Amino acid sequence: MKAILKETAGPGFVMKEVSKPEKLGPREVLVKIRRASICGTDVHIYKWDEWSQSRINPPLIVGHEMAGEVVAIGDAVTQVKVGDLVSAETHIPCEHCVQCKTGRMHVCKNLEILGVDRNGVFTEYAVIPETVLWRFSKEIPLDYASVMEPFGNAIHTALVTDLTGKKVLITGAGPIGLMAIQVAKASGASLVITSEVDPNRIQMAKENGADIVINPAEQDLVKSIYTITDDGVDILLEMSGNKKALEDGLKCVTMGGEASLLGIFGGSIDINIDSLVIMRGITIYGITGRKMFDTWKVADELLRSKKVDLSKVVTHVIPFENWEKGFELMLNKQCGKVVLNLD
Numbered sequence: 001m002k003a004i005l006k007e008t009a010g011p012g013f014v015m016k017e018v019s020k021p022e023k024l025g026p027r028e029v030l031v032k033i034r035r036a037s038i039c040g041t042d043v044h045i046y047k048w049d050e051w052s053q054s055r056i057n058p059p060l061i062v063g064h065e066m067a068g069e070v071v072a073i074g075d076a077v078t079q080v081k082v083g084d085l086v087s088a089e090t091h092i093p094c095e096h097c098v099q100c101k102t103g104r105m106h107v108c109k110n111l112e113i114l115g116v117d118r119n120g121v122f123t124e125y126a127v128i129p130e131t132v133l134w135r136f137s138k139e140i141p142l143d144y145a146s147v148m149e150p151f152g153n154a155i156h157t158a159l160v161t162d163l164t165g166k167k168v169l170i171t172g173a174g175p176i177g178l179m180a181i182q183v184a185k186a187s188g189a190s191l192v193i194t195s196e197v198d199p200n201r202i203q204m205a206k207e208n209g210a211d212i213v214i215n216p217a218e219q220d221l222v223k224s225i226y227t228i229t230d231d232g233v234d235i236l237l238e239m240s241g242n243k244k245a246l247e248d249g250l251k252c253v254t255m256g257g258e259a260s261l262l263g264i265f266g267g268s269i270d271i272n273i274d275s276l277v278i279m280r281g282i283t284i285y286g287i288t289g290r291k292m293f294d295t296w297k298v299a300d301e302l303l304r305s306k307k308v309d310l311s312k313v314v315t316h317v318i319p320f321e322n323w324e325k326g327f328e329l330m331l332n333k334q335c336g337k338v339v340l341n342l343d
Contacts, residue, residue: 143339148296
């Protein structure tokens with residue numbers, strides 16, 4: 001079968017023929033991958049940055065966002081059957097630690113990640129534990145089912161608190177930030193403001209329903225927010241992983257407001273916690289992954305009911321063999337989500 005691999009330590013991937021999996025563990029499932037989407041994590045591994053060098057052990061089949069069809073199951077599998085259409089939670093829990101036993105599998109102490117710690121889904125067939133498979137509603141197109149994992153990030157970040165009637169600032173309009181705009185609007189936010197510097201993403205933020213888009217490279221974000229709102233925003237959704245965006249975003253939050261942080265900063269950052277958070281009574285939520293499987297249920301319902309339209313986020317669907325074009329688009333930020341079609 002064809003697969004995209006990080007074959008050796010260093011920049012880039014290769015597509016090559018590898019052996020199709022033949023053996024399944026008792027609780028493992030063989031999935032025929034029909035769609036796979038490219039994530040920012042895949043780009044980090046492609047570039048072979050400092051994080052990738054410390055985490056990835058080549059050779060490795062990469063990729064973790066997918067939609068596919070169950071074609072074989074292990075002897076002890078009970079949650080899916082052959083023919084089911086599934087997407088996959090990419091956080092693979094041990095199911096034995098305290099977190100797993102108390103309904104917090106998404107922060108499992110022994111967590112493994114699909115396409116990072118074990119072979120992933122940029123291939124024609126993938127072996128995936130039944131524990132992390134989600135049977136999505138038949139009304140959801142495969143292109144959108146393949147991005148339910150990052151969509152879940154947007155949902156978890158936005159809905160960790162109640163957005164009903166709230167003024168929301170989203171810093172960063174990458175694909176997950178764009179999804180969060182729609183989630184916030186669908187959840188009853190009274191005002192959704194987005195900050196973004198990239199012209200293409202500014203336009204996409206508008207197309208995805210942001211009420212106001214501010215370019216902080218051209219306008220003072222904090223002054224603009226207080227001009228618009230008088231008292232600041234109720235909720236900050238930080239999606240950028242940019243220190244300045246976090247600092248200014250927190251300044252924009254009203255006294256006693258809330259901030260939900262998903263962006264990854266890549267190391268230590270220096271901000272004044274005393275003045276920005278403690279003395280202003282700000283509640284901060286750290287977000288990793290998706291709640292298993294509460295977030296997936298919400299994602300399924302929003303897509304099934306068409307309360308969220310991911311056609312405004314999925315900008316490219318390209319043949320699997322043209323994967324290099326997909327990474328070029330991602331590297332140059334000329335896209336939203338890129339989906340690889342394996343049919």
